[in-house]
Amino acid sequence: MNKIKVGVVGTGFIGPAHVEALRRLPNVEVAALCEVNIDLARQKAEQMGIERPYTFEDLLKQEDISCIHICTPNFLHYSQSKAALEAGKHVVCEKPLAKDLHEAKELVSLAAKSGLVNAVHFNLRYYPLARQMKTMREKGELGEVYSVIGSYLQDWLFYDTDYNWRLEPDKSGNSRAIADIGSHLMDILEYITGLKTVAVMADFNTIHKTRKKPLKPVETYSGKMLRPEDYADVPINTEDHANVLLRFDNGNRGVITVSQVSAGRKNQMKLEIAGSKKTFAWNSEAPNEMWIGNRDGYNESLMRDPSLVHAEARSVISFPGGHNEGFPDTSKQMFREVYAAVEAGRQPEKPTYPTFADGYRELLICERILESNRRQGWVEV
């Protein structure tokens, strides 16, 4: 079998998750790896059992590499995705697609002109019960959406000694909690409800106005191991916590809260969608079950089980009920759909996976949320 050869760029937290997910697909081989310098690329390639380490420029010259996964800090997504498309490679880019709308717009148009496969890793859509909720809504089982409540809470930036490139706007962009985790939440809410957010009203808070920056580099989520003498004080301008009111195109309303300073909440995305027939509630830290609320009968609990869900949700399930699936499975299921397109050689007309256009949409909502916080008033999307 001729496998599709892939190069992965960046091996911090999410790069290895891409590699593992790709290795679970029968038609794909992770053939090449790229890092910030060739020495680190060699070291990581050895550790991860990948044959060919490259600099980014050399990776693009490899004719047998068909697809590139961009898993680097946000400020590199635009230049690296652009260069990869121009080199004729299919691209899977991490979120956010770019640092601002102009960059994202250019990438969307470049990708469209090229016909190449383009995807943004909004993998949380691929929790099977997220697809079940979307499908139930499409089949009319939820009814009209009355209201939405969403939250995405983490604690990895809880202490002022917690530090990461995401705290620096030149590497991450002008928004942090909203761009980093709010983008997943806004994406999945529009995906499930089918609604468009038409106006936002945001209120941000920076809990730690000064943080202690490590004087040596650390990888994401590993900052807990440093000692006090290893830090320097830096001012922080991006949000630790944000509340946003939402207005949807059906006239109804929603609200979201995101925080990276909620002790004990490691990576919890929760949503509750109330419709004219039922209410759905789901929590990403217990992703194998969802709550279905009924006014005139018993409330229900649906377990992720291929025999109990709609066919559309079954298509992103690999294991029987009770054999729990989680975060790593979401990327595998997403890449399975992406690589069906890569195998066909071009972006399909109606991709089932999140595209650069979806990445653009999330940046648009994010920019309007930032503007609303600045103006302390409603802003249209």
Ligand SMILES: NC(=O)c1ccc[n+]([C@@H]2O[C@H](COP(=O)([O-])OP(=O)(O)OC[C@H]3O[C@@H](n4cnc5c(N)ncnc54)[C@H](O)[C@@H]3O)[C@@H](O)[C@H]2O)c1
């Ligand atoms: N979809 C998700 O669930 C999810 C989860 C985590 C992170 N992310 C996204 O993934 C991206 C990376 O996040 P992370 O947490 O893995 O960050 P990280 O800091 O842990 O890793 C970034 C990696 O990129 C490498 N890198 C830096 N500059 C480079 C360059 N010029 N060329 C090649 N490699 C370079 C770094 O050395 C590091 O290995 C971010 O954009 C983030 O938003 C998405």
